[in-house]
Amino acid sequence: MPVSAVEVLDARFDAEPDHWPELTARAGLRADWSWPVLAAQAWAARVPQLVTVLHGSEGPTGVVASGFVGPTTRRHRFVGPRRAGGLGGLDVRAPGTSAVPGWWFDTDDGHGGVHRLLAEFLPGIRRELGAGVCAALLRQVPEEALPLLEKRGRLVRKTEPLAHLRAVGDRDAWLATLPRKRRQHLRRLFDTIDDDPTTTVRTGGAVDPTRAAELLRVNLETHRDVPIIPLPQFTGQLTALLARPDVFTIAYTDPRDDTLLALGVLLDHPELPLARHWSALPEDEGGRPGLYFHFYGELMRWLHDTGRPRVSLGKKMVDLKRSMGAEFTDQYAAALPLVGLALLGLP
Amino acid sequence: MKTGIGRDSLRGMVKTGVDALWRTAYRRVVRSAFATVPFYRERWALGGRTEPRLGSGSAEGAVSTEDLVRAAVDLAPLAGGPTGFDPVRGLGGLLPLARPTAGDGLLVALEHPGARPVWDLPRGWRGCLVDAEVDDPALPEVGAALGAGRPVVAVGPDKALDGFTDRVPGGDRVHRVPRRTLDRLDSGPYGVLHDPVLGYLGVLRDCGLWHLDWTRVYARRTRAGLAFTLLRQRSPRLVDALVGGGVPGRVEWCPRHATPVVRTVAG
Structure with a gap:
């Protein structure tokens, strides 16, 4: 043509x-x-x-x-x-x-x-x-x-390969599709974090871009095994991105001092939303263990609530993502x- | 008839040279900040600038130290570097001008516990950090130095200096150098200009003027106040910082030393 x-x-x-x-x-x-x-x-x-x-x-x-x-x-x-x-x-x-x-x-x-x-x-x-x-x-x-x-x-x-997680109902319905060992692990973890008064999970709220930029830098440091290390997302970019109505955050905070413990950023799309960012504070800096796994549960809830059919999880950590029910392309x-x-x- | 170069014209030549070097160093830092430091890149580029040409916007490109502290994560250049601020930066270099002493002395920095030691002391000098609020374990060493006749220079806020000289035996022999902020410059006779984010910026010299540490610090006047740039600190990069929330003032030239001085409304 x-x-x-x-x-x-x-x-x-x-x-x-x-x-x-x-x-x-x-x-x-x-x-x-x-x-x-x-x-x-x-x-x-x-x-x-x-x-x-x-x-x-x-x-x-x-x-x-x-x-x-x-x-x-x-x-x-x-x-x-x-x-x-x-x-x-x-x-x-x-x-x-x-x-x-x-x-x-x-x-x-x-x-x-x-x-x-x-x-x-x-x-x-x-x-x-x-x-x-x-x-x-x-x-x-x-x-x-x-x-x-x-x-x-x-x-x-x-x-x-690129991982996708298909929507299969709410969090419990998704858990039911997972292998027994992973299911038991996640149930215990979800109960612990859900009942933890020092950890608050909030989906769709506003997050300060500067604090987000600081936290996302942590995850970048852990993935330096590629030939061209991508530049981090700086505060100005995150300010522009987080101001968009089709961007959702899943934020974990400590309500006692409002520390941002972990953050997931989702770019919405009718057919394939993207889990674009994830980063969590290391445990030795006051972070909580297991928040990444909990994030999957929140993702399933979000998919269920918004009616999106699936979410892209990007590349890397194939075995872990597979055990969480992800499919690969x-x-x-x-x-x-x-x-x-x-x-x-x-x- | 007098021949040769007069003292005034020599000063004029020195001033011209210092001015050229000083501005060149500043322009180099600005260019480098725009090319490698995310905070300035985003701030200047998204503000409509495509080259390091300062002068636009309400603060003429300057930024408050509060904003710099908040954005610390983006103040390291792309090649990496620390993002912590150093409140004692520059003190060692200013010491010989702040309080000229005979022989190598002991510097006592009256800082909060946990502060970084002074790392840029002149050759032969020793330094220690003392918490003036308590009976610091370093006090006996200071007393010993005084007893041995070594010069001891103490730098800190007035109140801490009072507390320190009261506590240490022979405290009346301590050379006091009070720390001043930009909005409270006085007429001395001694003093160093300090900011908790940028460190030590200048010194009150024997001419009675507040001299900038011009090989390390650049200052310019903006509508929002005097803006300071650290010329040698790679990371965190601090460019055009409005010290003290933006203090109105002027950068002038010392008629005796032919180097830049700051003059504020208060000073």
Whole structure:
């Protein structure tokens, strides 16, 4: 399908386009795609964060988020003052999360959108940014796209599977679906925490973004086993995110001194909400044991109350998540050279 | 007819040089804060700035120390670093100017228990922290130093200095350096300018003016008050902090020493 126009936006410099609210609603994009959140994130990123909108004759037909990694990128430095351009590669991924793909298209291409990425997005963004865009890394690629990608000169790797938790009724109904040992463990734990007067659980309340930023830093420190350690979410980004009406928090506090003990942040979506953040205070700093498990129970309650069919739990901790009843979807990452695109016979 | 460079023109040249170095150091810190420290990045960028060009907004880019304390987690640069504030920072460097003494002495910092020791003492000096409210175990050592004729310089608030000199034997020989806050600068004859978040910022010199510790501290006038920047502290990075909630004042140049001084309404 020919594309009439490609619009490459950088939320650092470009105001929210008029079509953005309608596009995000139509595409079912979560709170982290809201323009103020994108702007905050783009400023506090290492590389330019691009939002590419594909336009057809009757309005937007697709949107892709990507980072532009150039030779001036530094691990301990925020992005420079200029727009993306020159020599570099695209890191195609959703803003802020690695649990969902970073693209949406209005039609199903039978390959999870990857066909349209290759046929429309990549040539289009190279027209806009120039031929210096010499490689692309696609993340959260679904299995059905593999036949398109497994060609000479490309690198396709299976990455960590993504976990989903299906709604099966209230907390007790969910417990009943779990293996006996896990069920007994969770029952005991839920009783302990529910009866603990020093721990209060609140879903959907306001949380101070500064305290949230402090607490979320704890979890980031425990996951430093990846090649590129993501930057934390800073206070400004969290302020923009937590102000959104479609963001819910599950907060554990100590009512005696109002210490934030643990925090889960959910990005709502009619079909697949995301459990975007989780972090808990370590026990030696006054935290409580077992809150992560209790959080699953609260998630099930929230799914039950809101009628959402399932929730994405992201990657990592496969065995633990499986024991909590999670299901998994395989995902892949693909690195493509873009130099001589036509010669390689894309798509 | 006199030939050569006069004393005044020499002072003028020193002032020009110091001013250039001082501003360059400040601009470097601002650029680096914007490029690597989340708090300033978000504050300045989301406030509509795309480069470290200060001067916009009601406080002209400055921020209260209360806000800095609240945002401590975002004051470390991306490469990491401590986020705790150091209330004794800079004291050691100011000591020779605060109370010139003959020979190496003993510094007594009158601080709350749990404060960090003074770590930037001049060579040959020793230091100790004393809690003036109680019979601190360090008091005998101070008495011994006084007895041996070593100079002892005590730095702290007036009340703590009184308590300390009463408790220590030979307390009348202690060189007192009272700690002053920006909104209560007096005419001395001795004193150091202190803020609990930024540490020691300046000193009252023999010219009777409050000198900034200009190699480590930058100050500029904003509509919200005097804003201070620590030029050498990487983390937590403190840039354009409105000390004391924003105290109106001016940065001037000392006619005798040709280095920057602060003048507030009170001082």
